[in-house]
Amino acid sequence: MKTFSRLTIGQYYPGESFIHRADPRLKIVLLLSILVTLFILSNFLGFFYLFLFFLVAIVVAKIPFSWILRGLRPLIYIILFTLIIHFFFTAGEPIARFGPFVVTEEGFKNGLLLSVRFILLVVGASLLTFTTSPIELTDGIEYLLTPLKRIKVPAHELAMMMTIALRFIPTLLLETDRIMKAQISRGADFESRNLLRRAKNLISLLVPLFIGVFRRADELALAMESRCYRGGEGRTRLRVLTMRGKDWMAGMATILFLLSAIYIGRL
Amino acid sequence: MKAMKTHFLTRAAVIAALYATLTIIFAPISYGQIQIRVSEALTVLAYFEPTAILGLYVGCLIANIWGQLGPLDVFFGSFLTLIAACLTWAIGRLFLKSSQKTYIYKGSLLGLLPPVLVNAFGVAFILKIVLGLPYWITVLYVGVGQTIAIYVLGYPLLIVLLKRKVLSEEEGAR
Numbered sequence: 001m002k003t004f005s006r007l008t009i010g011q012y013y014p015g016e017s018f019i020h021r022a023d024p025r026l027k028i029v030l031l032l033s034i035l036v037t038l039f040i041l042s043n044f045l046g047f048f049y050l051f052l053f054f055l056v057a058i059v060v061a062k063i064p065f066s067w068i069l070r071g072l073r074p075l076i077y078i079i080l081f082t083l084i085i086h087f088f089f090t091a092g093e094p095i096a097r098f099g100p101f102v103v104t105e106e107g108f109k110n111g112l113l114l115s116v117r118f119i120l121l122v123v124g125a126s127l128l129t130f131t132t133s134p135i136e137l138t139d140g141i142e143y144l145l146t147p148l149k150r151i152k153v154p155a156h157e158l159a160m161m162m163t164i165a166l167r168f169i170p171t172l173l174l175e176t177d178r179i180m181k182a183q184i185s186r187g188a189d190f191e192s193r194n195l196l197r198r199a200k201n202l203i204s205l206l207v208p209l210f211i212g213v214f215r216r217a218d219e220l221a222l223a224m225e226s227r228c229y230r231g232g233e234g235r236t237r238l239r240v241l242t243m244r245g246k247d248w249m250a251g252m253a254t255i256l257f258l259l260s261a262i263y264i265g266r267l
Numbered sequence: 268m269k270a271m272k273t274h275f276l277t278r279a280a281v282i283a284a285l286y287a288t289l290t291i292i293f294a295p296i297s298y299g300q301i302q303i304r305v306s307e308a309l310t311v312l313a314y315f316e317p318t319a320i321l322g323l324y325v326g327c328l329i330a331n332i333w334g335q336l337g338p339l340d341v342f343f344g345s346f347l348t349l350i351a352a353c354l355t356w357a358i359g360r361l362f363l364k365s366s367q368k369t370y371i372y373k374g375s376l377l378g379l380l381p382p383v384l385v386n387a388f389g390v391a392f393i394l395k396i397v398l399g400l401p402y403w404i405t406v407l408y409v410g411v412g413q414t415i416a417i418y419v420l421g422y423p424l425l426i427v428l429l430k431r432k433v434l435s436e437e438e439g440a441r
Contacts, residue, residue: 078398081400082398082399082400085399085400085401086399089401110399114397114398114399115398117397118397118398121397125341129332134329134332137332157276157321158321158325160276160280161276161279161280161283161321161322161325162280162283162325162328162329164276164277164280164281164283164284165280165281165283165284165287165325165326165329166284166329167284168280168281168284168288169284169287169288169291169329171284172281172284172285172288173288173291173292176288176289176292195415195419196419199419199420199423200423202305202308202420202424203420203423203424203427206308206424207424207427207428207431209285210285210428213281213282213284213285214278214281216281217274217277217278217280217281218274218277218278220277220281221272221273221274221276221277221278222274224273224277225273229273
């Protein structure tokens with residue numbers, strides 16, 4: 001039975017680099033712009049430009065390349081599947097033949113293009129999660145959602161929920177571990193090959209978890225109310241987000257770069 | 268927007284935490300080739316627990332932020348979970364007035380359909396747009412994983428929770 005003590009939660013790679021210290025709001029907005037750009041680009045030259053951009057960002061943020069590669073590992077199957085589907089099942093000019101299967105030029109190009117875009121999407125997103133702590137990310141999301149309060153999106157409540165949930169994840173990991181061990185000592189089998197039996201045993205884990213979790217939730221609500229928590233109105237913050245001059249400049253530079261990448265990548 | 272009740276907020280938050288925790292613990296089967304997310308079994312909570320709707324959404328958001336599949340999963344995947352949870356809740360309301368037996372057995376069987384269907388069709392659509400994968404194969408592929416997580420694991424769980432009134436008893440104590 002594995003224990004969860006060495007499990008890392010999230011992907012934050014702590015650091016002091018310029019990218020780490022940049023305003024989380026800026027990073028989220030830039031990530032969104034990068035994603036849109038990736039979908040506008042339609043040739044490899046454009047992708048190569050963005051690849052260079054990511055490379056510079058990774059070096060500046062001092063993130064080890066092994067981390068980036070590790071993040072891509074779970075995607076190998078879906079990328080392979082995409083490549084196979086496109087290589088062999090696209091109509092067009094044949095360029096190679098494997099037995100009954102024919103690879104077409106269009107299929108080859110399309111498959112590679114879509115896979116490269118997908119990999120860049122994931123690397124771009126992990127640049128954000130590698131350099132931004134979960135709490136900063138939540139603060140940034142709350143701030144960016146604030147204008148949506150007018151259409152009744154509960155921005156503060158959602159962010160508060162994320163913050164509380166993040167705080168509870170380690171606690172629940174420990175609790176799950178504890179309950180699992182207790183149930184194993186009573187004969188539960190969480191590693192059975194039989195799916196039905198395994199599912200049945202998981203219920204003996206989930207029910208106590210639920211009860212414990214809801215008790216915690218109600219205790220927390222009581223504690224918050226007795227400290228006069230009244231929702232987001234007029235609440236002050238411990239960390240106030242600020243855009244520094246450097247952040248503005250980096251933001252502008254990135255947007256200019258993306259625009260030029262679009263100009264080149266559409267040719 | 269009227270301020271949410273604090274206990275509503277904290278309950279939704281712990282459901283979110285639970286969803287994220289289960290996704291992390293059972294990661295090997297939640298992100299692999301066939302996606303069986305054990306945490307998807309929690310979608311059954313939306314059948315009788317309104318806080319679960321937002322809780323599942325936030326939980327899915329957190330799990331997806333670290334779930335490698337990247338931003339698409341964060342925006343669209345979590346949104347699909349939200350839609351499915353709303354539908355499940357609505358079906359739960361419909362059956363509330365019928366007999367206890369229908370509510371527990373038949374109603375929940377129907378109420379668990381949205382998380383399977385919405386995800387199967389929605390995720391397949393996203394994968395078709397992004398990676399150009401064939402639609403119906405992907406529907407099947409996602410659907411099988413979801414069906415296992417929800418009907419093999421979630422359904423018995425829901426019946427246990429409803430029968431023993433695990434959560435409503437606490438409701439009465441407050």
